[in-house]
Amino acid sequence: MSKKGILIVVSGFSGSGKGTLMKELLRRHGENYALSISATTRRPRKGEVHGREYFFMTTEEFEKKIAKEELIEYAKYVENYYGTPRDYVEKQLDAGRDVILEIEIQGALKVKEAFPETLLLFVTPPDADELKKRLVGRGTETMEVIECRMKRAAQEAAGMDKYDYLVVNDELGRCAEEMHAIIQAEHSRSFRNVEFIQGIKEELNRSLKGES
Amino acid sequence: MSKKGILIVVSGFSGSGKGTLMKELLRRHGENYALSISATTRRPRKGEVHGREYFFMTTEEFEKKIAKEELIEYAKYVENYYGTPRDYVEKQLDAGRDVILEIEIQGALKVKEAFPETLLLFVTPPDADELKKRLVGRGTETMEVIECRMKRAAQEAAGMDKYDYLVVNDELGRCAEEMHAIIQAEHSRSFRNVEFIQGIKEELNRSLKGES
Structure with missing residues (x-):
């Protein structure tokens, strides 16, 4: 279907x-799924890689994305922004892959x-x-x-x-x-x-x- | 769950x-499912068994069931009633079996x-x-x-x-x-x-x- x-x-x-479960799902059925990567203004921790754990950016860059509606959702915790970039999600959906946001x-x-068909x-x-x-x-x-x-x-x-x-x-x-x-x-x-x-x-x- | x-x-x-498909589903996973048997006032055809293909009954018996709300649904085609007896369905559901109505x-x-949780x-x-x-x-x-x-x-x-x-x-x-x-x-x-x-x-x- x-x-x-x-x-x-x-x-x-x-x-x-959840995290372990998502990794297991991708290990078993990785061809079906894409895991969305969040954008954040918090500083990377040791071992974290830009584009793997997060897209790291400045507050200015993040707020530009908000203004241009380039984020599906975002929130501020303590001093830092976290959000979901729209372009990656839409590209994956168009390619027929189910995209998972955690x-x-x-x-x-x-x-x-924003997307009533979200599961x-x-x-x-x-x-x-x-x-x-x-x-x-x-x-x-x-x-x-x-x-x-x-x-x-x-x-x-x-x-x-x-x-x-x-x-x-x-x-x-x-x-x-x-x-x-x-x-x-x-x-x-x-x-x-x-x-x-x-x-x-x-x-x-x-x-x-x-x-x- | x-x-x-x-x-x-x-x-x-x-x-x-549909009919063949239901038979195949029951052949493979019969322990999970019960197939509901309809009641009807039409006369049995050759080879049809009461309680297997249908529960055969008189118009009087059928209309008594309607009056007592003992049918989940019923309809009249041409001259004959067809309907789904409630007691069998409820017994199976209570026993944890999924009941299929065709x-x-x-x-x-x-x-x-009548049952908004119906699938x-x-x-x-x-x-x-x-x-x-x-x-x-x-x-x-x-x-x-x-x-x-x-x-x-x-x-x-x-x-x-x-x-x-x-x-x-x-x-x-x-x-x-x-x-x-x-x-x-x-x-x-x-x-x-x-x-x-x-x-x-x-x-x-x-x-x-x-x-x-």
Whole structure:
């Protein structure tokens, strides 16, 4: 079915292993997907490469991109901008590759507003107990750190039902395959195949009129 | 994810091979699915078995079922009633099996209205040319028959975009697996997992309040 690329946003609880999961998905099905690279004004950390982890730029460059609407979404954290460059995403979609953005819920909802056909996936541990275990960690964190994580998780959970699918991250390989299957199935959604439906209708109408 | 059964309606162009496809799906993944059996007031044809092809009943019995709301949907064709008994469907759904109804579009939309979580699948040939070929047949039919088929197909096509997914019936085995993958992915939809989401939210709220 639809060979047009799908824009996919992946969010999830902090520490849900989204990053590892995305790497596994690309390792297994890299020919289908492109991972979007964010632009940021924060300074590169040791080992980070421009165009791999991020597109690093100055505040002036970033604000020019905002003004020219060259970002699909952006946000400011602390002192730094983070955003998704439009040109890379559109090029990949046109080439028929599904593009994955790994962003948090505020950004996800902005993208969905701008592109209603965006597919929203939420990565979650298999149950509440497991989530708590991951948040509490190995008992080495202070109560403050744990409480901060809990609060953030509660905020993240509040938006879960805005996502199209939940992806349970239990076993890495199984989870990557499930995510792949969900995305592939999405290509068969009727609203992603309006041209196909139009073609069938037109052919039938032509035939009924006795043309061709 | 969601282990509750999904109610699935499969429709498609007459002659799209839906029946064969359903049999193949059940042959491959029978443990997941139950095929709903319709009730009808028409007389059994040779070889048809009560409770296998149809539940055969009198008009009086059928109308009693209508009055008691024991049918999910029903329609009258020519002189005969056809309908979907509710009890069998609900029993299977409760047991966690996905139930498949093979009905046409009017019935499909009625079911969706009564059960908004119903999954609507439309089986279609790979393209308009192939559809035309199947409608025209082997050149042995009269123009009248072909025209009648075309008109019916045009009516069917008019409702295609009301369905959730299109399933392209090109190669039988591939198509059965695609249908299976689509249905399995549907189990991960957020709106089919409200209890799971609720559980996560409650656990986080309890933890934040310092309850265990």
